[in-house]
Amino acid sequence: MLRFEGKVALVTAGAQGIGEAVARRIAAEGGSVVVTDLQEDRIKALAAELGDALAVRLDVTVRDEVDAAVAAAVERFGRLDVLVNNAGGCIVSTVPEDTSDSEWHRQLDLTLVGAARCIQASLPHLVQTRGNVVTISSVNGLAAFGNLEYAAAKAGQIAMTQNFAARYGGMGVRFNVVAPGTINTPNWDNQPDTLEKFKALYPLGRVGRPEDIAAAVAFLASDDASWITGHTLPVEGGVLTGPGLLDLTPTGPFRKDY
Template sequence: MTDLKRFEGHGVLVTGAARGIGAAVARRLAEEGGRVLVTDRDLPEAEQAAAALREQGLAVRAFGCDVADRASVEAAVAHAVDVLGSLDVLVNSAASCTPDAALFEDGPDEAWARDLDVTLTGAYRCCRAALPHLVASGRGAVVSVGSVNALQDFGNHAYSAAKAGLGSLTRTLAGHAAARGVRANLVVPGTVRTSAWEGRDAALDALRPLYPLGRVGEPEDIAAAVAFLASRDAAWITGTTLHVDGGLTAVHTGFRTALRGVPATDAP
């Protein structure tokens, strides 16, 4: 729980918010006073997440939204404006990540299309539907959730390409919307302990030494960064990419470890 109240009177729509990072973002912005619409393709799970937050006295509602469907997105945005009174913040957290085929050339078109449609085009649909309302609010902000997969090869070809495209979308939207008073930024998480890693604690433990800060991320780490970029504390920040990755992309821990004990004259 935070004592900050940076979103008092703000209407907030979060996609992919039934679980994981999206759910943590919804909680954080609601704790800071926002009126939050939790949206997800899985409506029963979204309703369960929203109900849990309402039990804590937070202003949270749920609505079913499939970001792969334009009509569904437009309905969610219209509902947000109706029940929240305004739409001031859009957080694009919905994503699709299909496991890779054993060989690159065996990857099916359907998996590629699905990951791009949900992860990249879905964010585009949401931004397009929300932008007039974000302009009208006079303090509109878009924060999208990217991935370190956009920067290096960590597998998941289609998901990685979609997240890379999300960076470009963020910059072009920032350029277009700045004169209309709307900011657009991107957070780039590393490995985050979500339900996608359920039952894979050994894998998370194996990854921990690769992170200079000594641990994988938690959803709350990403939510804190999203809250900053969505708030007026970031009023002069737009078009930027904020790495929230424990130092993974800044420091090559494997390289540094390999050099330990090697005489300096032999080091590259």
């Protein structure tokens, strides 16, 4: 399938894991890809491998860098059709009652406000192309898996997406969310035992792969989903409905290690 032929996608945090898989999937389906990340060497290598691609260093917490990345995309390819908001992460390690204001601000600035900055910068171009935004949230934004600050930021992404979808639907711009469960990315390289334990929580018997998320993103970002907006698609191996969820406690495996 060449669902993205003639289209341009900007992917944040594209150096590895989910972002890299998304960039590869869109390129494989004929799209031009702007890959952004703080890891310049990795995205330059990926862009060279993809061919019709551009690598741009981007810190989503810096508005000038966000504006510059979008401008570079449009300057290179002449348009922008898809924004994939993948940048974010769990950067708070304290228990919730000890989280400082500065830690709250750091988490929200990276994961929630960073996504908002990218949407704001992209919107004028997405309106022109009747494009769309897919934001990578998390099951943490849908259920109580711990990491309260991260979960709040991810839930905020979902509410933000619904509001953007309602506001800009009349202009033909769609906004959707993919909410992954545990995905085997390089972030877990030093915790193989934890990943193995998590398998028991998933009715499908495994944790996810970046390609699982990329497939969902490609669907929502394509014209196959032209009548879908404001939607959150959990891609989580059944963890939200499976018996493993019932065994979680505030000091259980997710609260301790995830």
